[in-house]
Amino acid sequence: MKLEARTKRAAVFLTIVMCCTLLGACSKTDTTTDKPNLEPAKNGSMTIKYVGNSCFYLTFPDGTTILTDPYPAKLEAFFGPAPDMEVDAYTVSHYHEDHTPDMKQLKGKPTTIVPAMMKEPLKVGDVEVTGFPSKHVSTLGENEIFVFRYGDLKIVHMGETDKIESPEALEAVKDADVVLTYTGEYGPQTLDNGDIFQYLYDLNVKVLIPQHFSNHPEAIFYGEPTIDQILKEVPQGIETIKLDELVVTKDMKKQFVALSQMNAK
Numbered sequence: 442m443k444l445e446a447r448t449k450r451a452a453v454f455l456t457i458v459m460c461c462t463l464l465g466a467c468s469k470t471d472t473t474t475d476k477p478n479l480e481p482a483k484n485g486s487m488t489i490k491y492v493g494n495s496c497f498y499l500t501f502p503d504g505t506t507i508l509t510d511p512y513p514a515k516l517e518a519f520f521g522p523a524p525d526m527e528v529d530a531y532t533v534s535h536y537h538e539d540h541t542p543d544m545k546q547l548k549g550k551p552t553t554i555v556p557a558m559m560k561e562p563l564k565v566g567d568v569e570v571t572g573f574p575s576k577h578v579s580t581l582g583e584n585e586i587f588v589f590r591y592g593d594l595k596i597v598h599m600g601e602t603d604k605i606e607s608p609e610a611l612e613a614v615k616d617a618d619v620v621l622t623y624t625g626e627y628g629p630q631t632l633d634n635g636d637i638f639q640y641l642y643d644l645n646v647k648v649l650i651p652q653h654f655s656n657h658p659e660a661i662f663y664g665e666p667t668i669d670q671i672l673k674e675v676p677q678g679i680e681t682i683k684l685d686e687l688v689v690t691k692d693m694k695k696q697f698v699a700l701s702q703m704n705a706k
C-alpha cells in the first residue's frame with residue numbers, strides 16, 4: 442500500500458516535470474517581441490553583435506557577456522538606442538563621452554574594466570581580458586586595445602586608435618580571429634581607413650568589423666564616415682558581407698563584416 446502511494450506520487454511528480462519542460466520549451470520559442478535576443482551564445486558558440494559607435498555585445502560559450510565602450514543615452518541621436526542590458530563586464534578604451542556609459546545605465550552590477558586595471562590580464566568567467574596601451578587618434582590621450590581570449594579564439598577591440606606601435610600590442614593583434622577596427626574621422630593624424638584595413642589583414646587577421654562611425658547618415662558625429670563610405674575603402678579582393686551577428690569560429694574566411702545594429706530593427 443505504501444509502495445503504491447509512493448509510485449503514484451512519483452507518477453504525479455514526473456507528469457508535473459514533463460509539463461513544466463514542455464511549457465518551458467513552448468515559452469522559449471514564443472519570443473514575439475521587438476527586443477533583441479540577449480540570450481548567451483548557444484551550442485558552445487561565441488557571438489558578436491553591434492550596438493553602435495564602438496559598442497559591441499560579446500557572448501561567450503560559457504555564458505559570459507561583455508560590452509565594449511558603451512555610450513550614454515544623450516548620444517542616441519548619433520548612435521541609436523544606448524545599451525542598457527545586463528552584462529558581466531564592460532570595457533572602456535578611454536574616457537571620452539562616446540565611450541563611457543552613464544552611472545547605473547547598465548542593468549545588474551557589471552564589472553567595469555578600465556585601462557588602469559590592465560597591468561595584468563584578468564578573467565571574466567572563462568574569458569581572459571588583456572589590455573595594451575596605445576595612442577588615441579586625435580588627442581594626446583591614451584587608449585587601450587583590449588584582447589579577449591576564449592579557448593583558441595582571439596577577439597581584439599581597437600578602441601580609438603589606428604596605429605599600433607608597441608611590439609607587445611602588435612604581437613597580440615597578429616593572427617586575431619576578429620578585430621573590431623577603428624574607422625573614425627579623417628584628419629591629419631589618422632591613417633586612411635583602407636590603409637588600416639590592409640595593415641590589419643597583413644597581420645593575418647581573419648575578420649574585420651568596423652566601429653566608430655556615424656550610425657545615422659543624417660546625424661554625423663565629429664565628421665565620422667558612414668558605413669557606405671567605409672565599405673568603399675575595403676581592400677580589393679576582400680569579401681564584404683552584411684550580417685546581424687557574427688558567430689566566431691576557427692573556420693571563418695578572411696572577410697570584412699558590416700554588422701547591422703542590434704537595436705535598430
Ligand SMILES: [Zn+2]
Pocket residue numbers: 537539540601653
Ligand atoms: Zn570616440
